[in-house]
Amino acid sequence: MALLFACSKESEDLTPTGTGTTGTGTTTGSSVAIDSTTTSSATPEGNTDKAANADDLLANSTFSSTVSITFGTTVSISNPLAGNGVSIAQTNGDVVITSTATGVDFVLAGTTTNGSVKIYSDKKFKLTLNGVNMTNADGPAINIQSEKRAFIVLADNTTNSLTDGATYTDSSTEDMKATLFSEGQMIFSGNGSLSLKGNYKHAIASDDYIRLISGTITITSAASDGIHTNDAFIADGGTVTMTTLGDGIQCEEGYIVINGGTFTINVVDKGIAASYDTDTTIDPYLTINGGTITINSSAGEGIESKSVLTINNGNIIAKTKDDGINAGTFIYINGGTVYAYSTSNDGIDSNGKITITGGKTVSVGASAPEEGFDCDRNTFKITGGIAVGVAGATSTPTASVSTQPSVLLGGGSANQLMHIQSGEGAEVLTFLIPKTYTTMLFSSPKLKTGQSYKVYSGGSVTGGTNLNGLYTSGTYTLGTQSTTFTTSSMVTKVGGSVGP
Secondary structure, X not given: OOOOOOOOOOOOOEEOHHHOEEOOOOEOOOEEEOOOOOOOOOOOOOOOOOOXXXXXXXXXXXXXXXXXXXXXXXXXXXXXXXXXXXXXXXXXXXXXXXXXXXXXXXXXXXXXXXXXEEEEEOOOEEEEEEEEEEEOOOOOOEEEOOOOOEEEEEOOOOEEEEEOOOOOOOOOOOOOOEEEEEOOOEEEEXXXXXEEEEOOOEEEEEOOEEEEOOOEEEEEEEOOOOEEEOOEEEEOOOEEEXXXXXXXXXXXXXXXXXXXXXXXXXXXXXXXXXXXXXXXXXXXXXXEOOOEEEEEEOOOOOEEEOOEEEEOOOEEEEEEOOOOEEEXXXXXXXXXXXXXXXXXXXXXXXXXXXXXXOOEEEEEOOOOOOEOEEOOOOOEEEOOOEEEEEEOEEOOOOOOOOOOOEEEEOOEOOOOEEEEEEOOOOEEEEEEOOOOEOEEEEEOOOOOOOOEEEEEEOOEEEEEEEEOOEEEEEEEEOOEEEEEEEOOOOEEEOOOOEOO
């Protein structure tokens, strides 16, 4: 049955369940140093693209003319390009800019409780938020009806805020669906801060792509998504904190690349998602090259790609109701630290294959039939890294393509320590169990084929560093020995359940 339900359609070379033996039930009381040095990384696989684009760098563009708009009791406008390519109309606090000029920096400042800015531009432009606080009761606060690149600069040492209306005045010819909306690309930079509230739909949206280079963005609430794009979302830095009733970062018809930045995402639906609607020629891949990502979702998935998801580096925590991490065709984990915790589904779920070459990954799924690692009957390759998956069941690594040993073990209880050491007494795994489970999958460079191991439960750790339950330093005092096993093959099954 283990072979029948293995993750790969090929023979898995599983060690028979009988190889694992019941432990003595004795407590030794001795201690062992937790190994903090043994790591491994094989050749990375998947996508390494950083979506670099020189045209997205503010330094590569020149904006020599400044047009200033300051809100207050009245709207003050300074427009040196009047009659030379920039016209500005103002009605009851609503400002409309029409520009054919090149190299213009539009600077917004001041406060309005019932105003807005709409921009029409034939050329790329810079939009500097220089301490502007804007609320618009019947539409977006900033509405960019231009398909050209907009450099959104959060001026250093400034705080800015944008709030839209719960209902919009209808426009049959113009799309507008966010507090800050653009038909074209939006490139965020600067070292100021921007706070947004999306009462109508999204907080920030582009019908092209959004790139975040720097700045602090806080989305206090959004009726739908925090950041919504059509073609792509790319992050090189910055800090984003959001609370939404929909998705966190949603790319509707394209890809997502995160090279850096800090993201704290509290959502009802998906945390970060790259997808496509009907055009199957689109490749909605998602690549994480770095950054710190923390996701809490009360109903949806944490991180999802409708095609290939690659994690090359970064620190990721996804706590969700649905799958913690999900991909349509492939999941590659090459580095970083990953913690995926699902209360009702799989921790990490690929509808295709899974490959782990490095990093430290802890995946927690719900009770059977949900899994810590799930790839149906597709290939599951492990060539490096440390992987711990606990749930009701697991997919089984494919022995014929894996080069790092794995072991499948039986259950453990929440908040209890679980420890594995070699027959010679060297620490292999010390793990604080996050929730009660019936199946564990463990793979590590500390596991070697043809060696015997002891499994302990309970005990204590002193002076230890705990990384999502995985101890990387300290001293473990032995608890109760529960079982032993011998890794006589690439995949050893001692206990637990293998999923479909």
